[in-house]
Amino acid sequence: MILLKFENVTLSYGNTTVIENFSMELSAGDYLCVVGENGSGKSTFLKGLLGLKPPARGKISLVGLEQREIGYLPQKTDIQKNFPASVNEIVLSGCLNECGFLSFYSKRQKNMAIENMDLLGIRDLKNESFKEISGGQQQRVLLARALCAAKKILILDEPCAGLDPVISKKFYKIIKNININKNIAIVMVSHDIRPALSGANAVIHMQQKPIFFKTVEKYRESFSYKRFLGGV
Amino acid sequence: MFDFAREILQYPFIFKALVVGIFVSFCCAILGVSLVLKRYSMIGDGLSHVGFSALSIAVVMNWAPLLVSIPVVILAAVLLLRLSEKNKMQGDAAIALISASSLAFGIIFVSLANGINADVFGYMFGSILAINQSDVFLSICISSIVLVLFIMSYNKIFLVTFDENFANATGINVRLYNTLLSILTGIMIVVGMRIMGALLVSSLIVFPTLSSVKMCKYFKSVVINSAIISVLSFVTGLFISYIFSIPAGATIVIINLFAFILYSIFGFIKERV
Structure with a gap:
């Protein structure tokens, strides 16, 4: 069952376009990880997702989901x-x-x-x-x-910012368990890419034109991933 | 002590001031918790200046003071909120702008009409002699409405104060509660101005919370404690001002200041022990 949809969405801040012409779908039970450098538009993406920022163009629609069925972990x-x-x-x-x-x-x-x-x-x-x-x-x-x-869905904004690696690891495990046991879809923004990816089954790599990967394997093979880790 | 209380309560003006003051200081204190914790303390100050102007103009024009000033202050409260919400201007700057300019309008208007008279002076510094029967009735009604609305939406007010982003994201109507808080604050400010005066009424909103957070760990305890400090400071202040024949509003502020210092010291000790 599809929960929400981005259709050719452009999000902008003042006069700068942060995300351009982006489409994707999110279904029940998905675990989506949003990665990218600082300033790549992760927060803007979340604002769009949460309906706090209307898109400049395109459409963001909640399909099998109401605003009040969303759980959100904001930054402190x-x-x-x-x-x-x-x-x-x-x-x-x-x-x-x-x-x-x-x-x-x-x-x-x-x-x-x-x-x-x-x-x-x-x-x-x-x-x-x-x-x-x-x-x-x-x-x-x-x-x-x-x-x-x-x-139905849990949206997490840098859940492990400021936590040490051991506690972070536990945290990711808890989130994965919630995803599986309660069948709640997860959208997680994170910059510590390796541990964050461990539980995910789809990835968005943020840049001006975000790239959506249906599986983590595909993302790991991609140029974006390698460059992000500094390998290329 | 009881004899003393009985003695001064024989004066109808003290009794009226006491009734109005207890209701007003109670409500201002509970509204203040959210405003102070949201770092929006100065809204009371700004609105009191707007209220002062509206009241003075109403006095000069011979209109019913409260009926004119309450809508004006509500309007100003909503305007302030919108200005800072849309990030067109920072909250404190918006308050400074609106409070100074409305005060300027009020003063020019009053001086053009007939200069500062006793009524206008009373709104500036407060005057318990000015409270009449209908003020008592009106302030009890308004305070009760404020109290009921506050209790009904208490948990949401907590959430909106603690985490606006979360509230927004999970489908809570944040704007409704922010607007509600501003409007209720505006109303209480106008009602409280009769006793405390425009210059001091905002202290009823700010001081009790500032004292409470020094000692209390929970939101609920801050709310309850603020209400208690506020009412006690008011009653003590009123009695002391009567004994020494000093202005009531100023005395109440000083008592609140003492409470703040006391709480700070206890809070400091509690943290070390």
């Missing part, structure tokens, strides 16, 4: 560094996309939050303050929140 913002909030408050807030204007949590949602905290091994931190836990733990809290929101 400045505001969050000293924000007074408990882990529980943050994880629960992922459930809010199911609520109407009256935004109280149901028993089921509270259980879901606990389940996801269990899954990521942060249940002990439930009553800790977000600003007082480590960077890796914070990242897991934000992932747990994203899981509460995700019904």
Whole structure:
């Protein structure tokens, strides 16, 4: 089942075109990895995907998917560094996309939050303050929140930025498990290319005209990959 | 202590000020949590200047002060939000622009009409004598509406404060909640101006949160604690201002400042221990 579609999409920032005439489809259960250098348009691509930036030309359409079925792991913002909030408050807030204007949590949602905290091994931190836990733990809290929101797709923006290699590896493993066990499609932007690719089954290599590879093998054979790693 | 309280509550103007003040300081404090954490503290200051101008013009023209100024301030609140949202201008710059120019308009208008009179002066620095029966009624009604809306959308306000990007991406109407917050803030500012004065009312929004975050770890505890500090500071400030015959608004700000210093010291100690 197709979840979303890019049809001849051009995305631009002010007067500069970042992504030009790009098409692709994403289906349920896919694991798509978006790689590229800094400034190659990865963030712009995500904004387009999330509907936060309308395309200059072309069409981005959610097909078998609603905005409120998306889970998202954004990069941490400045505001969050000293924000007074408990882990529980943050994880629960992922459930809010199911609520109407009256935004109280149901028993089921509270259980879901606990389940996801269990899954990521942060249940002990439930009553800790977000600003007082480590960077890796914070990242897991934000992932747990994203899981509460995700019904069909999980979008991750540099999930392992600032984490050490050992923790990163665990993180990628968790994400792969979510992909397989919950049948949730993954779109992940990352710049540490080798570990990120390990779980993916499709790749977009970002440049002005992004190239879409249906399999990781094809990408590994490509010129873009070799040049990106500095081999050519 | 009780005798003292009974004594001063016999004065109807103190009693009215107390009722209005408790409601207003409570609501300003809970709205302030989100604004301060979003680094949008100065919106209160900007809106109070707009409110001051609108009130002075209304007084000069003999219009009903609150009925004129509340819509004007709401308009300014929405405008400020749009300006900073579209990144046309940075939030603080937009506030400085709007607050200074509206204040300028107000002052010129008032001086052309008949110069600064007692009413206008009262809006500038606050005057508990100016509160009448309908102010009490109106401020209780408005505060209750603000409180109900805040509780209803509490969790979403938390999310929009903590992470606007996530909220947007997962289909939450961020703009609705930002607009709601700005409008409610504008309304509370206008209502609070009678007591605190335009120059000081924004402190009701900023101070309690600044104090609370020194000690509290959770969003919920910051909200509750801010409301408590705010109301206590208000009541203490009002009584002290009566005892020493000093301006109420300024006294309340100083008490809030003391609370802030106290919380900072405790917070500092708590971190070391």
